[in-house]
Amino acid sequence: MALSATLLLGGAVSAQKVAFEEYNLDNGLHVILQNDPSAPVVITSVMYHVGAKDENSKRTGFAHFFEHLLFEGTENIKRGEWFKIVTGNGGTNNANTTEDRTYYYEIFPSNNLELGLWMESERMRHPVINKIGVDTQNEVVKEEKRLRYDNSPYGQMIPEVKKKMFTKHPYRWTTIGSMDHLDAAKLEEFQDFNKKFYIPNNAVLVVAGDFKSDQTKEWVQKYFGAIKKGTPIERETFVEEPITQTIKAKFEDGNIQIPMVVAAYRTPSMKTRDARVLDFISTILSDGKSSRLYKKIVDDKKMALQIGAFSYSQEDYGTYILYGLPQAPSTSENILTEIDSEIVKLQTELISDKELQKLQNKYENQYVNSNASIDGVADNLATFYMLYKDVNLINTEIEMYRSITPEEIRTVAKKYLNTNQRLVLDYVPSSDKAKK
Template sequence: MKPKFILSLLLSGFYLVATAQQVKFTEFDLDNGLHVILHEDKTAPVVVVSVMYHVGSKDEQPERTGFAHFFEHLLFEGSPNMKRGEFMKIVSSNGGDNNANTSQDRTYYYESFPSNQLELGLWLESERMLHPKIDVAGVKTQNEVVKEEKRMRMDNSPYGKFTQNIFTNLFEGHPYRWQPIGSMEHLDAATLPEFLAFFKKYYAPNNAVLTIAGDIDPGKTKELVKKYFDEVPKGAPVVKQKFELKPITKQIIDTAYDANIQIPAIFAAYRVPGMQSRDNKVLGLISTLLSGGGSSRLSTKLVDDKKTALQVAAFNYSLEDYGAYITFALPNNNTPLNDLLKDIDAEVERLKTDLISESEYTKLQNQFENGFISANSKMLGVAENLASGYTFQNKNTNDINEELNVVKSITREEIREVARKYLNQNQRVVLYYLPQK
């Protein structure tokens, strides 16, 4: 396998916080509690219609995992006004594309259309929210789809279960300990009334954000939103359960075996604050410093100079309640995994003792700012970042415009202190990920 494969695998499902400066928007609430965000951009004749529901795998019961991800699929089944399986056909036949994804904290649906199809996008999402087709036939169909997805992405994918093994230990006592795809046994055992109850509780307008970005007239769009979403009934308030985890005070060592790999890997994971924390943003800079590009510290040391690693990386897996700061390496020339871990640890310790140089600091700031611009160069990025700011930053939609200034205010001293606070060996999980004979 190519060494770069695992890095793309690790990053494929992560929410990357990156925004452009001064994204203009308007926002309002419908009487049923639906929060609506509008962003006008006449650059191209396209429009994105998206809905973010504040429900993910952490909202599931331990004996019924996988529900949120299951609904990501189930809500494409249709409605009384749409035949089963017609949702995506309607989108594609009108020049659009669509998708959805689920994390531990939210479920996100979107359609991208030529701007003259804005009303169609609003109708589709209102149908999904108002009266989706949830029946035995749809549940059975999507159950098989989810099982196949699990086989492809986890069971038969190289390194596909590393997060499962890490999170089981890192988040013991929290729903983050299971993966969004959940347990197939739980889904098999679930009844139709359980699925209906889950939908009623979490997929109400007062637990959602509708974001429309692109070539729109805000006044006309507001009227269209009312036309299609006013009739959706408000749900009961969603009360999120709070989880307080005890600190990890002793290194946890685990081993996992994977029949899909030939090259072993070494992972080290630290439990860190969630995405609302300033320290979370500092950890994002630290991951860029250690492995953001070919000239980063870890890549230069292990891949270029010592040639002991085929690939090495550090990344901040950012979630709402907590986060996971993870390092990993693939060995070159049969280098012992413990040697790789020792060299990674040495670079982490250097962060905790020495201030990074002024040139490194400037490079970090430039990399982050470039990421902001790149992420919001398309309406899909703008729509998701607006929705995420409202959902996860205390209803502060303007977080999209504030975050760059926050990151620029982070000092070199702060980087050192955050590394000292969270990246300690007695606070982590070490996973040896080995080929299964």
Template sequence: MFSKKHFLVAAAAAMLSSTTAQAQKVEFTEYDLPNGLHVILHQDKSAPVVAVSVMYHVGSKNEQVGRSGFAHFFEHLLFEGSQNIKRGEFMKLVSSNGGQNNANTSHDRTFYYEVFPSNQLKLGLWLESERMLHPVINEVGVKTQNEVVKEEKRMRIDNSPYGNFTNEIFKRLFTKHPYTWQPIGSMADLDAAKLEEFQAFFKKYYVPNNAVLSIAGDIDIAQTKELVNAYFGPVPKGAPVNYQKVVEAPITKMIVDTAYDANIQIPAIMSAYRVPGMSEKDSKTMEMISSILSGGASSKLYKKMVDEKKSALQVGAFNFALEDYGAYITYALPNNNTPLPDLLKDIDAEVANLQNNLISEEDYKKIQNQFENNYVTANSTMLGVAENLASGYTFHNKNTNNINQELDKIRGISRQDIQAAARKYLQPNSRVVLYYLPAQAKTAN
């Protein structure tokens, strides 16, 4: 959701946390309530701020064919109110008490949060317990948020240049797994869904035993435990959430296809490879490879194709890390009418160089420094710490301490690991190549 107002106290909170301090070990307390809610508490009294967050282990991959978009829809729907919060009052309660709030949905989880002055901890806990305990899910709310989601889709995807490219990539890269559709889903699916289906989706996934409550900031641990028990203890435990990964067969022959976008004038060429999920070491290695290839103006692809040859207006590579699988994607937009296949050849040449040669010690050190800085930045706010603690538990085999192991994992990736991952996953016969063209090109061919 994008329409939440930011207040001065929240902005100050983001600035006041010391990056130097957060680079040190993150201390935390964790435990389970009898209803299965996993609770993580981190005390940091450097600023009078607290982040209250709930991560539900539900995303678009938990949806059924013909009913896509439910998880993202609930990102919006659960702001409608509860039995004790009138419609439209949720965000007013946050803003009038000096805080900010938001939510976001991925293929794998939905994340809600509030950042408050620390004297409003009770309010944050009450709001999130209301969301979990007895939200109002009725026809009025469903119809209202249906229109909100439709407008979001129009703005972010339908009417945005290159806004649909991830959908076009994923529906070719995945044929069986629910990753084949994007979190925003299908508006036709949402229109066709009945109220009882939305209510059943909530009852199944938005339960304490499928959630992590993560609180970080200026708190007293013992007092916070009492408050958590008071607000969340009464929430009834749900049925066990059983999820089984859908296994995709390996791609053994290159898939070449074309997609059209009415919102673009400059074509693009993209390639995508299916890679391991985010908890695997190779996922972080692929992230490093993307930085080597396109992380800034000194990266291999940018220097070669934008600066030197001037064949590309833009070029990039990134690892789209998800829980079950990842998608490693490269892209380029031509300059000076450079043929798209030539751009792909140049990208492939740099990939081949990684496969055939170890990167230099200088490049390796630079990448290590970049990733260490990224780690520090990710934990430089109370909200960042709260989210990373919850993510460690949710996606790394209940290892909340993953937040303190990330640096060692980064430092443990060698030049040889980078070369081996490039060889293993970036093979031409295991990828999707997509020509992403202006819509008018469809009638010209």
């Protein structure tokens, strides 16, 4: 059965190779076209190489703020009209921000491709950044922060980990940033941020779906070609000193009743092979109810209500995070001991052929699914160009996962997952709440 599944997935992967064309405009805008006539829809997307790591430490949250602000309107799209235009023409749109990039997109019926290109060119060329827009989105972002971080159970876990894991790199603050910084910023600071980063030579435009190539190239030139090239961006390099002894920290959260123990390790850039091996390790340890940690700590020993691990992958560094919620009478210390014992197994024993086959099947399936829709393809094309500098990874990255060996898994576990290289965070209910 495993062999049959592998053959079927291998056939799907081979058949699903993504063909694309890429070129540059004179202003530095990189363009990627991916033609797929299987459905009469098309996506226009623009990724800018600007994220939370590009912010001033006294003005955090700008990149995420712009994810909202650049929907306010342009010189030719009145305030409040953006979403009406999209929905009125049968489309959907969205945007998202990370520490490393900001991504905008519209999905339209294919006969509205020109509209999508015009709208994204308007966002790049003619954004209106004024006081009413800034004030409006300031309130929107504050509400988002309250919902996602301040009032959400365990909502401060990632921010607390980032603060402790990074001392020099801008990864030390969250993408949503500081509300005090946004409140203190002057209108001119927002305008300057836009002028610096939202420029054609800091962006990639992806068109994917059902379109005619020659006509699309004409429209791309028509709407984006005249946008002026911006001043080349000079980026500072931040190097963190290795963690050589356990960092111990504690955080009290008034939104929780059950403590959580967190172990976090600093890892290399998501562009590295080791980062892919760590993905495998995360899957082995905690992906699903058959994973090692879940089966042992939650199912068999019933020591935890929940257990998990994930790689927080980023362009410059990554963070590998394990966490558990103890179930009485077990404690956070007990959970950490059990987690450590499973890591030691990975560091000293080779995983079985059966486990390796399971990993390969899972990642083959994820690869197929990630390229099964035009929005997935567009996102992957933009990401591989912008952050990995290799668009064809959309076709070849799976080969990297296929080639990972049990010996590599053991080596990488030994290299990064040691007790003297980590943060241990006791995330506990607030003492005030406990007294009540």
